[in-house]
Amino acid sequence: MSQQSCCIVGAGPAGLMLGLLLARAGVAVTVIEKHDDFLQDFRGDTIHPSTLEVMAELGLLDELLTLPHQKASALYAEIDDRAAKIADFSRLPTRCKFIAFMPQRDFLCFLVRKAAAYSGFRLLMGCQVTGLVQQGGVIEGVRVIEKGSERTIRASLTVGADGRESIVRREAGLKVEDLGSNVDVLWMRISRRQDDPAVPMGHAGPSQGLVMIDRGDYWQIGFVIGKGSFDDVKGDGLPALRRRLASFAPFAGERFEEIADWSDVHLLRVRMDRAGQWWKPGLLCIGDAAHAMSPIGGVGVNLAIQDAIAAANTLAGPLRDGTFSSRHLATVQKRRAFPTKATQRVQMMMRRKRSPTQPKRPPAFLRLIARSRLLPHLTGRLIGIGFRPEHIRN
The missing domain is CATH 3.30.70 (Alpha-Beta Plaits)
Structure with a gap:
């Protein structure tokens, strides 16, 4: 069978990481981004140890860390008038035992430069997706407006990596469970x-x-x-x-x-939600498009990147060989569903319940962590690595 192509909507960390990995594996991939540049302010700027480990596996870590960044080997919260350590990364089994705070635009531009080295990679900036192309219940691509002109981009697989307000998810009719946020x-x-x-x-x-x-x-x-x-x-x-x-x-x-x-x-606007099913024939959602995370721990970007790696590991071969089918999409969700649900559960435990009688009292879960020597290392592992870290398959 002939090689199948992929269209990724959203040039954020998940979309560009997936684009890089698929192009690296020999798959023709087009990434579509509605903005003209990556200069949007206050995007998720945390690169966790799990992501830094992946960059090392790609042979890109040393070059990445030449970009301006700050390192955090621990996270703190003020509890009972003192700075309490609530996440300690010093014992992680990773090369980098810290979070790198790096402007997301720098990280995204770095991924673009590396992906552009592969002939099968194409990035369309300032290109707005307006709908999906469907035929017989199968998603076959997207409709876009680029430089004022409407056109269709067809692909064997369309990936929604376009965030919590995902137009791909909405147009596909994927149902979302709202987990609430106060x-x-x-x-x-x-x-x-x-x-x-x-x-x-x-x-x-x-x-x-x-x-x-x-x-x-x-x-x-x-x-x-x-x-x-x-x-x-x-x-x-x-x-x-x-x-x-x-x-x-x-x-x-x-x-x-x-x-x-x-x-x-x-x-x-903080949201916590997740789609019941992340895929339809010919379509897959990853990252915030599949599961919006709370900003607690800054794990959203890194969980999205883990989705991208799992998707590339599962889909690259079938797309390249022309054997891709819906069962591969179900496999991606099956692998990533547990770490998503578990992480959201921990975030729900760590958030503070707003109370008019105790408006400034930290949640009991954080107070427990602050009193312990062991628990900051556990939360450091959960934040820094996650429940199911993904690794690059050559």
Whole structure:
């Protein structure tokens, strides 16, 4: 049989990793991205030890780590007025025993450069998917608008890697179970000064209401608000938000004057969900398109990359040999369903239940971790590696 091709919708970490691995295996693959560039701010910037291990297996780790990044060998939360270690990566059986905080645009551009070395790889930027091509219940490609012109891109396999608002998943009619979320997150930045107090990387403030990430020349600030309350926060005015931030942060209040306009405040609508079935004949969803994760632990990007590796391991041979069928798609979901459900379960245990009587009390699960010497290593393994790490098959 002749070789079959693949069309991937979404040039995020999962889509580009899958594109790289399929092209490396000799499969003709087209990756479609609706944006013109990778400059979207406050995307998931954590590269976990499991992903760094995969980059080592590809022979790309040393070059990747020449890009600007910060290392976190542990994650902390402020509990009972002290910085408590809640995840320790120092004992992981991996080459890199740290999380690398790297701007996602740098990581994505790196993957593109490596994938472009293979003749079967093609990336279409500024190309908007408008629908799926279906014939007899089988997905045979996508309809797109590129540079104002409509056209069809056909492929034996279409992969939805286009995030939690996936148009591929919606057009395919895949049903999603909403696992609920009681918070959203506001992302901002303020400049970093030489005399700023030392704050452990990935430090979360009292009740995990404020997260601070040292990005070298600036602080990335995450502020937790009630679900759907952003309009109320805006109604209170920017000065009120600055005062709330200052009440949590170890900085003088005037530092937050750098947040000059609401355009400096980026809303992340937190969702946790998963599709009951990730595939239909000719189509597979991976990453957030199959299962949106909470930002707790920053595991979403890395779980998506693990999906991509499992998909490449399962699908590359059949696509190349022309023997691809729906049973291979079911195999991918079967392999990745357990780590997805288990990770979401842990995230649900770690999130704080908002209470008007105890609004600043961390969840009991985190307080238990903070009191233990062993548990931070366990949570470090769960966050850093996951329940079922994937590895590259040559």
